[in-house]
Amino acid sequence: MSLRIVVCVKYVPDATGDRHFAEDLTVDRDDVDGLLSELDEYAVEQALQIADEADDAEITVLTVGPEDAKDALRKALSMGADKAVHVEDDDLHGTDVMGTSLVLAKAIEKTGYDLVVCGMASTDGTMGVLPALLAERLGVPQVTLLSEVSVEDGVVKGRRDGDTASEQLEASLPAVVSVTDQSGEARYPSFKGIMAAKKKPVESLDLSDLEIEADEVGLEGAWTAVDAVVERPARTAGTIVKDEGEGGKQLAAFLAERKFI
Amino acid sequence: MAEVLVYVDHVDGAVRKPTLELLTLARRIGEPVAVALGSGAEATAGTLAEHGATRVLTAEAPEFADYLVVPKVDALQAAYEAVSPAAVLVPSSAEGKEIAARLAVRIGSGIVTDAVDLEAGEQGPVATQSVFAASFTTRSRVSKGTPVITVKPNSAPVEAAPAAGAVEALSVSFSAQATGTKVVSRVPRESTGRPELTEAAIVVSGGRGVGGAENFAVVEALADSLGAAVGASRAAVDAGWYPHSSQVGQTGKSVSPQLYIATGISGAIQHRAGMQTSKTIVAINKDAEAPIFDLVDYGVVGDLFEVVPQLTEEIKTRKG
Numbered sequence: 001m002s003l004r005i006v007v008c009v010k011y012v013p014d015a016t017g018d019r020h021f022a023e024d025l026t027v028d029r030d031d032v033d034g035l036l037s038e039l040d041e042y043a044v045e046q047a048l049q050i051a052d053e054a055d056d057a058e059i060t061v062l063t064v065g066p067e068d069a070k071d072a073l074r075k076a077l078s079m080g081a082d083k084a085v086h087v088e089d090d091d092l093h094g095t096d097v098m099g100t101s102l103v104l105a106k107a108i109e110k111t112g113y114d115l116v117v118c119g120m121a122s123t124d125g126t127m128g129v130l131p132a133l134l135a136e137r138l139g140v141p142q143v144t145l146l147s148e149v150s151v152e153d154g155v156v157k158g159r160r161d162g163d164t165a166s167e168q169l170e171a172s173l174p175a176v177v178s179v180t181d182q183s184g185e186a187r188y189p190s191f192k193g194i195m196a197a198k199k200k201p202v203e204s205l206d207l208s209d210l211e212i213e214a215d216e217v218g219l220e221g222a223w224t225a226v227d228a229v230v231e232r233p234a235r236t237a238g239t240i241v242k243d244e245g246e247g248g249k250q251l252a253a254f255l256a257e258r259k260f261i
Numbered sequence: 262m263a264e265v266l267v268y269v270d271h272v273d274g275a276v277r278k279p280t281l282e283l284l285t286l287a288r289r290i291g292e293p294v295a296v297a298l299g300s301g302a303e304a305t306a307g308t309l310a311e312h313g314a315t316r317v318l319t320a321e322a323p324e325f326a327d328y329l330v331v332p333k334v335d336a337l338q339a340a341y342e343a344v345s346p347a348a349v350l351v352p353s354s355a356e357g358k359e360i361a362a363r364l365a366v367r368i369g370s371g372i373v374t375d376a377v378d379l380e381a382g383e384q385g386p387v388a389t390q391s392v393f394a395a396s397f398t399t400r401s402r403v404s405k406g407t408p409v410i411t412v413k414p415n416s417a418p419v420e421a422a423p424a425a426g427a428v429e430a431l432s433v434s435f436s437a438q439a440t441g442t443k444v445v446s447r448v449p450r451e452s453t454g455r456p457e458l459t460e461a462a463i464v465v466s467g468g469r470g471v472g473g474a475e476n477f478a479v480v481e482a483l484a485d486s487l488g489a490a491v492g493a494s495r496a497a498v499d500a501g502w503y504p505h506s507s508q509v510g511q512t513g514k515s516v517s518p519q520l521y522i523a524t525g526i527s528g529a530i531q532h533r534a535g536m537q538t539s540k541t542i543v544a545i546n547k548d549a550e551a552p553i554f555d556l557v558d559y560g561v562v563g564d565l566f567e568v569v570p571q572l573t574e575e576i577k578t579r580k581g
Binding site for chain 2: 131144230231235
């Protein structure tokens with residue numbers, strides 16, 4: 001029986017660009033070029049490896065976002081995912097993580113799945129809560145923050161390295177998994193992969209396809225409100241000295257002055 | 262006065278510092294009611310009472326250790342239903358955020374994560390967050406349901422504020438999902454004897470300029486002279502010189518100590534994302550053009566193998 005894997009990915013503003021907020025205090029997505037969140041590349045990679053180990057598997061890559069977010073899907077398809085689902089709707093502008101998890105959960109259910117794979121966090125919001133939210137909404141086990149993952153006989157196993165302990169986890173499918181940047185370097189798309197990706201199907205869904213009302217999502221429907229955004233003032237120039245043999249002592253004097261010693 | 266639930270992060274009854282910071286913040290918006298779960302839960306009560314907990318709700322069951330996250334969500338939900346709090350505060354650890362998120366879905370509330378400050382506001386608690394590699398500060402609040410907010414370590418001072426801290430047993434019935442993810446085995450991390458990276462008041466980090474695993478001894482010696490945690494840049498971790506659990510940066514840990522000392526770190530955006538909210542920043546690097554120097558309060562352009570040992574010696578001398 002085919003193993004149906006859905007990988008959730010996010011199209012994010014490039015962190016090396018000068019990221020800003022728009023007037024309505026949502027992230028300005030026109031301001032900086034976007035790309036597939038680096039941490040989601042690890043999720044695509046692990047999905048590909050799990051699929052390789054399975055007798056028969058199909059990987060669907062899923063995103064919620066504006067037209068440009070298709071770029072993130074294309075990247076994942078060029079790495080080797082089989083097909084893509086793009087949820088796009090004007091009413092989604094300003095949706096927060098609660099709304100996004102609702103949309104993703106409905107899209108995952110509609111697509112059909114045995115395993116959902118996510119990155120550990122997005123590189124823009126960096127909340128790291130979406131995988132847990134999906135597991136809660138889908139009513140399936142969460143096997144999250146894995147640095148190693150494998151699937152065998154309908155069971156997902158993995159290692160979670162926490163602050164205080166390293167744990168071996170196990171759950172029956174269907175399940176939601178998230179993987180860390182320690183799970184294994186993501187592959188680069190080959191030229192062949194890039195060409196093949198152009199022919200792979202990308203299904204578009206909107207809110208009505210998912211039976212979600214407009215007021216459940218978007219800025220108006222958000223569960224949280226941003227009241228103010230302030231650009232952090234540039235740090236005032238610090239003292240910089242060249243070490244002429246006393247650099248360590250000079251630094252110690254600075255630390256003492258600031259009462260760290 | 263409204264009650265505020267505070268989820269307690271503890272190891273066998275020893276309360277971790279971020280929870281004590283949460284109690285300081287919780288008192289700004291109401292009366293803290295602590296929720297301590299698992300082995301040693303009751304042993305937390307004394308410390309929690311000293312720091313302002315009016316009540317301590319405790320539950321012990323094997324499920325908390327044997328299965329991932331969900332049993333704790335079930336318990337926190339039971340506490341929520343028993344208390345009807347004005348807000349729920351949880352430390353921003355990886356697990357804390359997952360617990361908070363699932364609770365928020367269940368109670369129909371929004372969630373704000375990684376707050377670095379919290380105040381009472383007219384429409385409920387207002388959380389300050391630091392976003393986009395700390396280039397912006399936002400003020401956010403939960404607009405639907407009971408605010409669920411996770412707070413980063415080092416966001417508030419730990420203050421003594423003796424309160425009753427009456428221990429009450431919390432009755433928990435576990436959901437069908439509680440046993441979904443089994444913890445098959447658990448190996449405690451070997452203690453380095455140094456403070457935990459995300460909680461430390463001082464962090465000393467090493468990067469590519471350290472040049473090798475064995476050279477980290479220089480960084481560690483400086484850290485030990487200051488009672489600091491040791492961090493590493495992604496370059497140093499990818500090179501295998503230091504464990505990933507110590508990586509500071511966008512794909513590693515985010516730290517916000519009183520003092521951050523970067524040695525041999527150039528300061529790529531990915532690293533800055535993880536340390537830019539540090540209160541005082543110091544860098545030692547051979548390259549005068551390194552971007553890290555744009556952030557520093559004090560920088561030394563020089564060879565870290567000259568500067569750092571001299572600094573360490575001077576600190577030891579000054580401390581006597």
